[in-house]
Amino acid sequence: MDLAIETTDLIKRYGSIVAVNHLNLKVESNTIHGFLGPNGAGKTTTIKILVGLLKPDGGRVTVLGEEVQGDNPDVRLKIGYMPELPRFPKHLKGYELLDIYGKMYGISTQERKIRIQRVLEIVGLKGRERDFIGEYSKGMQQRLGIAQALLSEPELIILDEPSLGLDPAGMVEVRGVIKEIAKEGVTVFLSSHLLYEVEQVCSHVSIIHRGACLASGRLEEIIAKISGPVMLEVELAEESEDVFEVLKNLPFISKIQRENKTLIIKLETTDDVRPQISQAITKAGGIIVYMNMKRRGLEEAFMRLIMKS
Amino acid sequence: MVYTSRISEKVSKKPKFSDRFLAVVKYELLWNIRKKKFLGVLIAAFAFSTLSLLLPVILSHAFGAPFEANPNFVIGRGGISSGFTLFLFALVSVMNSISGEFESGTIIPLVTKPVSRSIIFFGKVFASLLTISAAYSLLYAYMAIGGTVIYGPQNNLHLMPLCILGDLLSTFVWVSIVLALGSLSKNTILTAISAIIVFLAISISAPIVSVFSEGAWILNYVPGNGASGYVKGANQGMLPGTSVTTGTDSITSNLVRYILSPSEKVTYFKVEVGAGIKELYSEPLSTVLSRSMLVALAYITISTFTAWYAFKNAQVLE
Numbered sequence: 001m002d003l004a005i006e007t008t009d010l011i012k013r014y015g016s017i018v019a020v021n022h023l024n025l026k027v028e029s030n031t032i033h034g035f036l037g038p039n040g041a042g043k044t045t046t047i048k049i050l051v052g053l054l055k056p057d058g059g060r061v062t063v064l065g066e067e068v069q070g071d072n073p074d075v076r077l078k079i080g081y082m083p084e085l086p087r088f089p090k091h092l093k094g095y096e097l098l099d100i101y102g103k104m105y106g107i108s109t110q111e112r113k114i115r116i117q118r119v120l121e122i123v124g125l126k127g128r129e130r131d132f133i134g135e136y137s138k139g140m141q142q143r144l145g146i147a148q149a150l151l152s153e154p155e156l157i158i159l160d161e162p163s164l165g166l167d168p169a170g171m172v173e174v175r176g177v178i179k180e181i182a183k184e185g186v187t188v189f190l191s192s193h194l195l196y197e198v199e200q201v202c203s204h205v206s207i208i209h210r211g212a213c214l215a216s217g218r219l220e221e222i223i224a225k226i227s228g229p230v231m232l233e234v235e236l237a238e239e240s241e242d243v244f245e246v247l248k249n250l251p252f253i254s255k256i257q258r259e260n261k262t263l264i265i266k267l268e269t270t271d272d273v274r275p276q277i278s279q280a281i282t283k284a285g286g287i288i289v290y291m292n293m294k295r296r297g298l299e300e301a302f303m304r305l306i307m308k309s
Numbered sequence: 310m311v312y313t314s315r316i317s318e319k320v321s322k323k324p325k326f327s328d329r330f331l332a333v334v335k336y337e338l339l340w341n342i343r344k345k346k347f348l349g350v351l352i353a354a355f356a357f358s359t360l361s362l363l364l365p366v367i368l369s370h371a372f373g374a375p376f377e378a379n380p381n382f383v384i385g386r387g388g389i390s391s392g393f394t395l396f397l398f399a400l401v402s403v404m405n406s407i408s409g410e411f412e413s414g415t416i417i418p419l420v421t422k423p424v425s426r427s428i429i430f431f432g433k434v435f436a437s438l439l440t441i442s443a444a445y446s447l448l449y450a451y452m453a454i455g456g457t458v459i460y461g462p463q464n465n466l467h468l469m470p471l472c473i474l475g476d477l478l479s480t481f482v483w484v485s486i487v488l489a490l491g492s493l494s495k496n497t498i499l500t501a502i503s504a505i506i507v508f509l510a511i512s513i514s515a516p517i518v519s520v521f522s523e524g525a526w527i528l529n530y531v532p533g534n535g536a537s538g539y540v541k542g543a544n545q546g547m548l549p550g551t552s553v554t555t556g557t558d559s560i561t562s563n564l565v566r567y568i569l570s571p572s573e574k575v576t577y578f579k580v581e582v583g584a585g586i587k588e589l590y591s592e593p594l595s596t597v598l599s600r601s602m603l604v605a606l607a608y609i610t611i612s613t614f615t616a617w618y619a620f621k622n623a624q625v626l627e
Contacts, residue, residue: 014626051421053625071621074323077423087414089336091343103332104422106324148418 002029004064004156004187005050011058012045012211019045021211022059027189027204029155032182034202034219035191036298038306042211043191044084047160050189051081064155077105080154084161084191086145090134094125094144097133098151105152119147122177124170138165146174156187163194175201199298207302209309219298220270226305227296229254232265232277237287246284247277261289329424333432334439336419337406341440346401351444354394358448362455378461383452384468384565392534392558395476396508398444399483402437404501407620408491416625426621434488434613441480445473468565475561482532482557482605483508485612492619508533515556520580523589529600532557532608538575540566540594549586550576555597557605563598571595 005027012020020042027033037043048054061068066075102112120126123143142165163171178201182188192198206216215222239261252273255266369376410416449469456463491500511533519525525536535556542551576591
């Protein structure tokens with residue numbers, strides 16, 4: 001397993017408060033990894049350690065195979081980072097800022113021109129690049145934050161609450177951008193408190209609370225593990241013993257509960273197996289009147305996990 | 310929508326030092342030249358320069374005295390600026406260079422770029438050097454042209470580059486002190502207030518210590534005007550010569566004086582109430598000049614190192 005980010009027993013204290021408490025985190029390369037936790041869980045502190053803004057009090061941090069220790073510009077060369085509510089110098093114009101940042105990455109003048117136009121188009125700031133950043137709204141600064149994170153075409157993009165301050169249309173656009181860049185083999189590490197956003201874009205998640213990791217892995221697996229198995233409710237036209245017997249023998253069904261003509265089926269898989277079940281029922285002579293898959297969401301899993309801890 | 314062009318170069322090789330350094334310099338330069346405070350001080354400096362050019366003309370007209378050409382008007386003054394002007398240029402140039410970035414949060418995107426904090430710090434210092442050099446060059450050029458037009462052809466204009474260097478050295482004593490205060494406090498108002506307090510405390514106490522005590526030598530080792538003395542020449546007030554100061558703010562005037570009269574000596578004195586002036590001791594102007602330059606360099610080195618160390622190790626909490 002190729003890891004983009006790995007923390008081992010990471011510790012960060014602010015005086016007597018332990019913000020990050022022996023955090024062990026593994027982020028696979030080429031995934032969109034959601035980083036979740038309630039307010040004050042230690043998400044932003046962890047991210048700040050990853051990008052070198054804070055020094056850990058203990059543990060080890062590796063980003064793209066390189067250990068993060070002190071001021072290490074070589075690691076940052078491969079990272080695009082958008083902080084939570086980014087702020088940029090008001091005296092610069094949008095284009096000037098991106099041009100200066102591009103130069104810091106060693107991108108040639110010609111290439112900078114092309115890339116700046118491309119990222120401005122992606123984040124919807126084209127036409128406003130010659131305005132001073134001081135004249136930008138919060139949403140526009142947020143878009144500029146995403147643009148500067150994409151500019152160097154990094155291997156790893158760390159986004160801290162990318163949708164904060166954006167209007168609903170902007171949020172949808174950002175999700176689209178995240179999915180698009182991930183398709184091209186970029187690892188996206190995304191911190192967000194919008195669980196539906198994480199559910200829509202992330203393939204993997206890590207949930208932290210009080211600085212420690214409570215769960216980490218593939219999104220569906222985490223949901224299934226925390227919220228229990230997926231349930232399928234099937235209503236038949238008539239009660240049928242044959243249907244019950246056939247379904248009982250399907251490998252992905254662990255339990256069937258009968259309530260007159262309704263069957264409550266407990267699945268052992270998180271995959272969508274409705275077609276197989278429908279086919280089996282029809283083969284056994286049953287007629288399906290109604291079928292509903294009760295898939296539990298990330299929100300429920302998250303709440304269960306936090307309440308439990 | 311295509312995120313990467315793929316035909317474009319990937320950022321895989323380490324950027325050149327010069328690229329990163331110049332990017333920081335451009336970042337800071339654009340800030341410096343757009344700072345209202347800096348532009349305000351520059352305009353004020355031009356206004357004072359204009360006043361100093363025109364005041365003798367106005368006074369001679371007002372009192373009906375004949376107006377005479379003065380070939381030493383520009384260089385004979387020993388620099389364009391008073392200690393206060395040098396301090397002001399330093400203050401407005403760098404008071405928020407470091408602390409302002411922390412306060413506004415702009416430090417976060419800046420220090421997470423592939424540029425070391427040392428490059429960021431020294432890029433900022435270099436940008437302030439360029440900005441102040443440009444401002445001083447403009448002021449000297451203005452004075453040279455104005456002086457020639459009003460007071461006739463000027464002597465020793467070839468010393469102008471040296472005067473600019475001298476003023477820069479004096480200014481950078483304050484620049485480095487302000488930078489250190491900014492890096493340590495990460496608060497612009499606190500930086501400005503503490504720098505002004507330091508400047509005023511030294512400026513007010515220095516003449517008192519210098520004139521009324523025998524411990525004036527200590528002023529040779531603090532920034533500012535330094536101790537007061539005189540060199541032999543035309544009487545100036547109660548002094549049997551021309552008044553000079555020996556501190557880091559007086560490097561340019563002493564440099565010009567030394568080049569024009571290398572053998573001059575500075576005599577220190579004490580004013581005793583009822584007894585008049587008591588001569589304390591004398592030392593060559595070359596000693597005064599070299600000591601003030603070494604003291605300036607020491608302050609610049611120590612304060613810059615303090616500022617750099619604090620910035621390099623600062624954690625970005627907010």
